[in-house]
């Protein structure tokens with residue numbers, strides 16, 4: 587096993603000729619794949635250019651995956667959500683506070699239809715090689731997970747739709763305090779929207795490849811984030827996903843953490859016959875010593891990772907999440923991409 591794919595995310599899908607220049611730069615940085623971050627605004631406003639941008643990437647020799655970036659604020663991403671703007675209902679609700687939250691409830695038919703329509707339009711009208719499910723999650727809990735227990739017992743979603751589904755299945759009212767039935771319910775429902783959509787994408791194009799990228803959490807006896815996709819066995823076992831991916835780890839975390847997450851990611855992917863993917867943080871923050879990038883890439887390679895991904899093009903240059911030395915960071919990642927691929931080919 588060796589690293590065969592090096593991906594970079596890219597946003598700002600406006601002009602084909604501008605994207606072309608950027609795609610050439612990606613190729614010069616050893617990228618084999620571009621992950622296009624598609625926003626709800628792109629779908630609503632810039633759609634005519636999206637299929638052309640996909641074609642241009644292909645023409646230059648890049649594979650293309652489409653990332654439903656921040657859609658409904660259900661996926662990770664900084665973009666704003668048209669769904670939330672245009673719908674005052676179908677939002678996740680805090681179980682204890684009872685407050686409507688700025689996240690779409692992906693267990694409602696309204697959001698499921700909206701999301702699926704968006705994906706199937708992309709599947710039909712572009713020649714994408716696949717889709718990238720980017721950090722899907724329930725609103726809560728997250729940072730509350732800690733070794734010493736929860737700072738809060740709040741969780742989502744306890745909206746009317748989730749409550750009815752829960753009662754229909756378990757025969758009692760959905761509790762406000764999370765129990766095992768709620769955990770199971772959340773995992774099962776969270777998987778439905780992605781599996782159903784992935785299945786329909788593959789009906790349109792059987793070769794379409796699906797990556798499910800979940801948070802890189804410990805999921806130990808003491809620490810679990812309960813974001814809905816933290817049961818890695820359930821995610822990796824899904825027959826509709828081809829690649830099991832876990833997200834970025836901040837550079838300042840200890841090497842042991844990188845190793846632990848990566849080992850478990852690779853084991854989980856192999857257990858279910860999937861490809862494994864690990865990420866590099868190529869925006870916002872950079873390692874104190876750039877040699878750490880080389881070491882982490884070597885570690886991923888040694889542990890048998892199949893694919894590398896980096897967020898994002900040019901180290902986030904020009905955005906509020908740019909790394910301090912964004913372009914240098916991008917260059918170092920590019921050098922590592924070329925090095926990793928060369929190793930594989932030699």
Ligand SMILES: [Zn+2]
Pocket residue numbers: 677678679691692693694743744745746747748749
């Ligand atoms: Zn709900």
